[in-house]
Amino acid sequence: MSGASVLYDVPGPRAKVRNRVYMVFGSVALLALLAFIVLRLDAKGQFDAAKWDIFNYAGVRTSIRDGVLATLQVFAIAAVLSLVLGVVLAVARLSDHKPVRWVATGFIEFFRAVPLLITVYALWVIILSNREDLGFSGNQAQFWALVLGLTVYNGSVQAEVLRAGVNSVPKGQSEAAYALGMSKTQVMSTVLIPQAVRAMLPTIISQLVVTLKDTSLGYIILYEELLYNARSISTNIIVDGDDTYVPVLIVTGTIYVAMCLALSALANWIERRGRRTKTGIGVSAAAEPVTATDALEVGDAVPTAPGQKEN
């Protein structure tokens, strides 16, 4: 029955008229809200051409471009390192040796519980106070603090994602591998981890989107990534006695949304492709796993075999 949902039935004639009335009211209300915001901004002169003209300055464009490059740099390195750390921690947490398991579990739970900003800030303070010993100059202290903080936090989350993935591989796989005489390392590296990664790839990519968003924390530790550069532009360029916060923040926001949507689209495409397979284990939902900014419990993201219904 198309049009029926759990809340309302297929609309009959009276419901259709009522829905049409609501549609008109709803559209008017939304347009009024939008118009209010636009007009208030306009009244404060935020839509003057002079303010938006600043994006024609070479300096502004270079600054934005450098910011995007810095953000992508941090993201790339943090993404790779966090995935490596995630694999290491997941394998450690699944180990047969209790001390290894406890250390890994403690590490994961601690860094998932502490806010990322505080981890990054603490690392920054530590690196700053040792910067001569480490030979850092310029921006490098902030860069490494941000990268290490992101690595440690996202590594912990990816470890949980991978652990859920490994636990979702059907037990018969590892039993058959052990029956063939494979060692634990061989089973993990040739049978379990590849299937786990393939199954959890959408969730892994969604967590990478979170990593990309969290690079904006560099603003708070004064690393010159996109948000920091945007803020310096808007504070330093004064047009007609007014600062240029609104245009710059709108443009910066659009850039961030575009980057994150591109990455999420990749995750959704992989999920859709995975759902079409007829063999092997199913693919997880392209939603972000639990903690800091996300909504889905890692356990909920665990895939089911294709053809099996969720109960």
Place this chain on the structure above:
Amino acid sequence: MNVLLDHLPEFRDGFLGTLAITGASALLALVLGVLIASFRVSPIPPLRAFGTAWVTLLRNTPLTLLFLVAVFVVPQVLVPGASPFVLATLALGFYTSAFVCEAVRSGINTVPLGQAEAARSIGMTFSQTLRLIVLPQATRTVLSPLSSIFIAMTKNSAIAGAFSVGEMFGVAKLLSDEGYAIAWIFLWVALAYLVITFSISGLFRLLERRLGVGR
């Protein structure tokens, strides 16, 4: 070690500040989230489009950017004299509302269609169906992601400390600037966040046991 004993008032104020902003944002996020979720499941296309745009925009924007908008743009455009606490609550509440909306919507969608069809076939009205059949079953699915969302929001409230709201990250910054070893400050602040996080997950586990409906 001494940093905690010497500065107990600051730590306490920071702890209470974190609790305050978490509580206020949670309220705002719940109200807004349920509202936007109702937009997203409504039969009216403009409201559905607004809900989808809201969630897409707020989920793909960094929270720090939203804080910048709240602290620098909102006073100019809307309310001139708002305190940093109010502005931070606005930013955090709006950001979290997108996640609450998704959780509520997925909760409503997990209720099997047959339940509502059966309710309608015995003559229940819309509000009866909602109150007696759909919402109790939806709540069971919603509570678990909701607890993760609120734990995440507690951790995100640390960003408010960078925008002159009195809470624990601010205390950590203050004490670190005074010269105390960052490792100890980090430990105590981490412990405080762990306390809040465990309380929230404990509270939600209690709620799940009381409100959860077995199927």
